Amino acid sequence: MAAKPSTTTTAKATYSPIDPTRKTRPPIFSGSDVDWLRPDSRGFHQCRPAFFRTGAVNSASGSAYAEFGNTKVIVSVFGPRESKKAMMYSNIGRLNCNVSYTTFATPIRGQGSDHKDFSSMLHKALEGAIILETFPKTTVDVFALVLESGGSIRFLVKQVDELDTLWFAVGDLPVVISCASVALADAGIMMYDLVASVSVSCLGKNLLIDPVLEEESYQDGSLMIACMPSRYEVTQLTVTGEWSTPHFNEAMQLCLDASAKLGKIMRSCLKEAASDEQE
Amino acid sequence: MEVDRADGRNPNQLRPLACSCSILHRAHGSASWSQGFRFIQTSHFYHFNLFVFTSKCYFCYWVGSGDTKVLAAVYGPKAGTKKNENPEKASIEVIWKPRTGQIGKPEKEYEIILKRTLQSICILTINPNTTTSVIIQVVHDDGALLPCAINAACAALVDAGIPMKHLAVAICCCSAESGYCILDPTKLEEQKMKGFAYLVFPNSILSVLPEGSSLVQGEPMEHGIITSVTHGAMSVDDYFHCLERGRAASAKLSDFLRRSLQSKLPGDLSKAE
Amino acid sequence: MGLPNASEDLSSEMEVDAFRRLFPLRYFERHLAESIRPDARSLSRARNTTISMGAVASADGSALAKIGSTTMLAAIKMEVMTPSLESPDEGCVSIDFHMPPICSPLVRPGRPAEAAPVVAKQLSDTISSSGMINLKELSLVGGKAAWMVYLDIYCLDADGALFDAALLSAVAAFSNLQIPTVSLDDGKIVMLPEEQKEENSEKEPVNKEKRKLTLGGIPFSLTCILHKNYILADPTSEEESIMETLVTVVLDSSNQLVSLYKPGGAVLAYTSAVQDCIALTRQRVKELHQILEEAISGMEID
Numbered sequence: 001m002a003a004k005p006s007t008t009t010t011a012k013a014t015y016s017p018i019d020p021t022r023k024t025r026p027p028i029f030s031g032s033d034v035d036w037l038r039p040d041s042r043g044f045h046q047c048r049p050a051f052f053r054t055g056a057v058n059s060a061s062g063s064a065y066a067e068f069g070n071t072k073v074i075v076s077v078f079g080p081r082e083s084k085k086a087m088m089y090s091n092i093g094r095l096n097c098n099v100s101y102t103t104f105a106t107p108i109r110g111q112g113s114d115h116k117d118f119s120s121m122l123h124k125a126l127e128g129a130i131i132l133e134t135f136p137k138t139t140v141d142v143f144a145l146v147l148e149s150g151g152s153i154r155f156l157v158k159q160v161d162e163l164d165t166l167w168f169a170v171g172d173l174p175v176v177i178s179c180a181s182v183a184l185a186d187a188g189i190m191m192y193d194l195v196a197s198v199s200v201s202c203l204g205k206n207l208l209i210d211p212v213l214e215e216e217s218y219q220d221g222s223l224m225i226a227c228m229p230s231r232y233e234v235t236q237l238t239v240t241g242e243w244s245t246p247h248f249n250e251a252m253q254l255c256l257d258a259s260a261k262l263g264k265i266m267r268s269c270l271k272e273a274a275s276d277e278q279e
Numbered sequence: 280m281e282v283d284r285a286d287g288r289n290p291n292q293l294r295p296l297a298c299s300c301s302i303l304h305r306a307h308g309s310a311s312w313s314q315g316f317r318f319i320q321t322s323h324f325y326h327f328n329l330f331v332f333t334s335k336c337y338f339c340y341w342v343g344s345g346d347t348k349v350l351a352a353v354y355g356p357k358a359g360t361k362k363n364e365n366p367e368k369a370s371i372e373v374i375w376k377p378r379t380g381q382i383g384k385p386e387k388e389y390e391i392i393l394k395r396t397l398q399s400i401c402i403l404t405i406n407p408n409t410t411t412s413v414i415i416q417v418v419h420d421d422g423a424l425l426p427c428a429i430n431a432a433c434a435a436l437v438d439a440g441i442p443m444k445h446l447a448v449a450i451c452c453c454s455a456e457s458g459y460c461i462l463d464p465t466k467l468e469e470q471k472m473k474g475f476a477y478l479v480f481p482n483s484i485l486s487v488l489p490e491g492s493s494l495v496q497g498e499p500m501e502h503g504i505i506t507s508v509t510h511g512a513m514s515v516d517d518y519f520h521c522l523e524r525g526r527a528a529s530a531k532l533s534d535f536l537r538r539s540l541q542s543k544l545p546g547d548l549s550k551a552e
Numbered sequence: 553m554g555l556p557n558a559s560e561d562l563s564s565e566m567e568v569d570a571f572r573r574l575f576p577l578r579y580f581e582r583h584l585a586e587s588i589r590p591d592a593r594s595l596s597r598a599r600n601t602t603i604s605m606g607a608v609a610s611a612d613g614s615a616l617a618k619i620g621s622t623t624m625l626a627a628i629k630m631e632v633m634t635p636s637l638e639s640p641d642e643g644c645v646s647i648d649f650h651m652p653p654i655c656s657p658l659v660r661p662g663r664p665a666e667a668a669p670v671v672a673k674q675l676s677d678t679i680s681s682s683g684m685i686n687l688k689e690l691s692l693v694g695g696k697a698a699w700m701v702y703l704d705i706y707c708l709d710a711d712g713a714l715f716d717a718a719l720l721s722a723v724a725a726f727s728n729l730q731i732p733t734v735s736l737d738d739g740k741i742v743m744l745p746e747e748q749k750e751e752n753s754e755k756e757p758v759n760k761e762k763r764k765l766t767l768g769g770i771p772f773s774l775t776c777i778l779h780k781n782y783i784l785a786d787p788t789s790e791e792e793s794i795m796e797t798l799v800t801v802v803l804d805s806s807n808q809l810v811s812l813y814k815p816g817g818a819v820l821a822y823t824s825a826v827q828d829c830i831a832l833t834r835q836r837v838k839e840l841h842q843i844l845e846e847a848i849s850g851m852e853i854d
Contacts, residue, residue, distance in 0.1 A: 014631035014700040017734045017743040057709045058621035059656050059789070070609060074708060076654035098661040100652055103704045104611045104627040114661060143653040143661065145706070147625065148610055387669040395816030399797075474681070476812070481820065503820025507799075511681045512769070512808045515830055522823070 016108045039214055040069060047198070047210040047258055048150075052179065052269040054186040062187020066179035069212065071150035071172050075180045077187040080138035093135035097123040097142045099176055105149040118144075118173050121238070125177045125197060125226035128235040131190040140189055144176045150212040171213055174199045177226050177236075182266050186273070193228035194266050195235055196259035200224075200251040202243060207251050209258055223248070225255040229263030232256075284468070290461040293450075293528060294346070298430070298539040300438040306352035306414075308439020312431035314463060315346030315421060345421035345465070349428045351435035355411030368403040369411060373432075376416045389415075389425055396429055396479055396506045402442040411441055422466040423451035425477050425508070430536065437540050446482040447505055448532040451475055452521035454513045460521050462528050474511025476518065478504060478525040482533035501533070502526050576794045584782050591788065596832055598774065598786035601840065603720065603847040605728045613729030615847075617721035620788065623709040626721035628729050632692065632741040633700040643690020643698040647676040649705045649718055656710040656789075671715055674813065675705070675722060678802050682771040682810045685726065689765055692734070697741050699731070712788040713775045715800055720840060723770055727848055731763050769804035772840040773811075774833040776801070778819040785832050799826075801833040805841060 042048065048069035057063035060076035067073075083094055099118040103109050126142065149172050177197035184191060201211040201219040208215055216222065221241025227234045239248070288294070294315035303309035356369055364370040373394040375386045397413060413435065415428045426449035433447050453464040453472040461468065469475055483501045509518070572579045572590075583590055593599070599620030608614035611627035618624075635642060649672035651665040659665045679685065690699040703725065705718050734741045777784040779795040792798065797817025802810040809830070814821055821829075 014633040015740075016629070016631050017732060017741050057623075057654060059709055059711055060654070063654070074654055078657050081657070098653055100661070102625075102627070102650075102652075102706055103648070103702070104608055104614070104629055107610050109629045109631065109702055141653070141660075145652045145654045145708070147706075148608055384669045384673045388673040391666065391670050392815045397816070399816040399818050479816075497824075498822045500820070503822050504814060504826070505820060506816050507812050507814040507821070509809070509811050509813070510677060512683065512804065512810045515807070515809045518809050518812060519823070519826075522826075 038208065039212065044206055044208050045254065047262070048212075050178075050262060050265050052182050052266055054182060054269065054273045060183075060187070062183050062185070062189070064179050064183035064186055066175050066182070068175045068210070069150055070148055071175050071212075072147040073144060073172065073175050073179045074147060075142060075144045075176065075183040077140060077142050077180075077183045077189065079140040079187075080135035080189075081141070083137065083139040087139075089137065091136045092132040093130075093137075094139040095123060095127055095130060095132065095142065096139050097126065097144075097180075099144045099146070099173075101146045101149065105146050118171070118176065121173060121236070122176055122180060125236040126180060126184070126195060128233075129181065129191045129193060129195045129228055130184065131192065134190040140184075140187075142180050142184065144180060146172050146176065150175075171216065173197070174210070174224055174226075178262060178266060182269060185270050193231050193233075194263055195226050196229050196262040196266060197224065197226040197236075198255045198258040198262060200255055202241065202247060202251065207247070207254060209254055223251045223255065225252070225259060227256060227259050229260045284461065286465070290459060291524065291528065293463040293531070294465075296532070296535050298434055298536065300434055300540065302350070303352050306354055306435075306439075308353040308435045308437070308441070309351060310431050310434035310438055311348065311350045311418075312427055312434060313346050313348035313418075314423060314427055315465070346419055347421045347423055347427045348418040349424070349431040350416040350418055351428070351431035352414045352416070353411060353432075353435045353439035353441065354414070355439070356406045356409035356441070357412070358409060360408055360410050364410075366408045369401070369406040369409045370403075371397050371401065372410055372412045373397070374412065374414045375428075376414065378417045378420065389428065392425065392506060392508060393429060393432060396447060397432060397436065399505055400433070400443050400445060400447050400481070401436065402444055405442045411436075411439075420466065422464045422469045423477075425449070426451045426479070429479055429506075430532070434536065434540060445484060445500075446533065446536055447479050448482050448529045448536060449477065449479040449506070450525045450528050450532060451477050452525045454511075454517040454521055458514075458517055458520065460517070460524050462524060472511070474509060474513040474517070476507060476509040476521050476525070478522065478529075479506035480526060480529040480533075481505060482536060483530055501529065576790075580779075580791070580794055584779070584784075589784065589791075595782060596785050598836055598839070599788075601720070601843055603724045603843055605724060605847050605851045611725075612732060613725045613727075615721050615724030615728050617717050617724055619713055619717045619720070619786065621709050621711045622713055622717045623707070624705055624714075624717040624721035625708055626703060626705040626718070626725035628725050629702045629704075630731060631700045631702060632697050632734075635691070635695065635698040639687070640695035641691045641698075642687040643692075643700065644687070645676075645679065645685055645690075645701045645703065647679065647703045647705070647722070648672055649675060649707070651707045651710065655707040659710075667714065671718055674715055674800075674811070675718055678719060678771055678773070678811050679722065682802075682804050682808075683768045684723070684770055684804075685765060686768065692741060693736060697736075710789060712790075712792045713786050716773045716775050716786065719771065719773050719802070720844075723767075723772070724844060724847060726765060726767060727844065728851070729765055731765070733763070769806055769808060769810075770841070770844075771802050771804045771810045772833075772837040773800055773802040774829075774836040775799070776829045776832060778817065778821060778825055780819070783825065783828055783832065785836070797821075799829050801829050803830070803833050803837050805837065807834060807837070 051067040053065045056065040056074050057076045060078055062077040065074050097119050099115045099122055174197040177195055181195040200223045201208045201215055202221040203219050221243045224238045225234055226236040297313045300310045302311055360366050360370040371394055373390045375390045377386055413432050429449035452460050452462055453468055453475040454460045455472050481501050602618045604616045606614055607616040608627040612630045614627040616625050649668055651659050651668045653659045653661045692698055705721055732743050734743050776799050777787045777791055777795045778797040797819035800813040804810050
């Protein structure tokens, strides 16, 4: 027995039995599109059920776990801690963000690599809400791991690595942003307000709030807002694709209302955690 | 129970050892360690060697037992330690160079095992905030590669004058189905057997203290395991059997290591022997 | 632990904390002399262990294992490959261990943790040594198609005994594995959609009865710290950083020794210590076996 030929190193061409060619585009452009149900049978203006919990990772200064339907995300916050040696002196703190995916996040096994675009978008969305002056010379690290990406299994064929080419998809980013702000609050990092983020997809005449990846792959345009609900301020707004002005205004309002509600859920999660601690 | 080994050795017999120090001029210390014969190197044989590395191991069987040979070079102590290392201690860095190709997971594991093993025999507090690099170059692999590398690294550290608590001697024991065990297996034997263990022990110390004074938990110091790595399932009794055989053989190995290191010491010391 | 109500209590608490940071080894040794550890465990006691099955919906088999706060998420994805010529009727298992930056303050993005490839290697060695998986069961069409099993283990929280938790989650994921029903279509293996399973007769599933793997001897492990004459089972990361000699023993359910792993360390392991570690592992294997059984039967009730 003993050393069996190692199977891990040999790069064998393997493929997933899930057939990538089987794509049934929903009859969204047909006249009766109002009757069309979303894959998880939600209403067009209904978000997925959101769940937050703090303290998922003990070795981090603060952490949070978020679950929106099938999307599952863990965010850890480390610091404030010593900045990298190469960094110049700065009298305000630095924020360092990283988003990565597990290899099993998508139905077809991916590479599990870092997602550079999402990392920088997460950074931009959070930067405005954090009072960086409170931790000069040091760095706060916000690391996110997407355990499972949203979307129903049978239709979703896009791999995470291909997300870059799917240029309007924001994917799981809104969940990551909301979860990160809860984790920052758990770590005791000073913020002006929590950041709640919601996205809307535009499919023909319809607006779909909180779309899953599958819906995003058919969309004509996407809008994502990260905002501080109690201050009614937007930290990040991303718009891609085709939008008419009335549509756009409607989508904005939809997002802002939804983030106000999401903000309440996030707040109640933090309150619960704090009252548990006191007991 | 006796076993026939392809090269006609008896189960407890090691392959012939060879060790030479200071073979590289630029390194602060270096050593080569080989276990086994080197056949006449015709170009034809060299061709077979290349096959060995594409893991078609029965070619070794054809040409008889090959040898396992490793070169070790030591650079240091150099100033500074890497990140995540304790600056109050000397740190040891191990770089493993396989004979061909890129470094993979098994080599990474060897690096870590070697590093931890060397850390435990060196006196790290003498040169704090320094790094000593140990570079291991595999010349030929025919079984018991890691033990061979540990022995080579140990000799090279002595050659470089790095302060050490004691030497370490490494040995590979194979355990077969029927419970017997063989020492210093070739690559083919490693694969045929049920399981094998790489064991590292301290060398037997020469001491003026009376016999028995250095006993720890009722056992002499050189019976303690520094490192143990096993592959393949075996019964617990088989493991202890291997341990026993390994200890016996390690005494011979440590004698050999001592002799080959002494021969290079400045004249008067080796003459005094 | 109540809230400190007087200022005196607070100051004494600060002192203990400072002592712990300044003289970690002495702090631990004071505890060890009393045969107790700072987290109120006895020396030979492992932390609370839980397994939950089927944690990842997008995987074919998955499990979340927690030992204390060390958390591992293992998921299996099945893909199809052409088997090699040497073993035409065998599948393959590929095991990877990841330490994403969320798991520990020591891991930074872009710089993979030093421990990760070592644990990955140890895991695949252990699983292949134990003979838990019969690779022949992974064959689909002899010589043409076989399963490639990708097992990925993510460390979500690193607090010592990483290998133990990773092995436990891997074993649990394998016992949770449901092999998808597939059929041969134009020389390619495709998954049968749920609704077609019953009535569709032209596409005969090639693996109708093989939906679960039969697991051979299941390996379980226990990591111990050797420090002076003490043996501490199931160390936390703090203990691992202070006392550096670790011994990992892996035994399978029939008490065969699958691996005894001691990578160096300042403390030498003598026969009696090795025997003690093996005895502790024997006990732990029984515990873990029960925990795994309960997790599996818990799944079946649902």
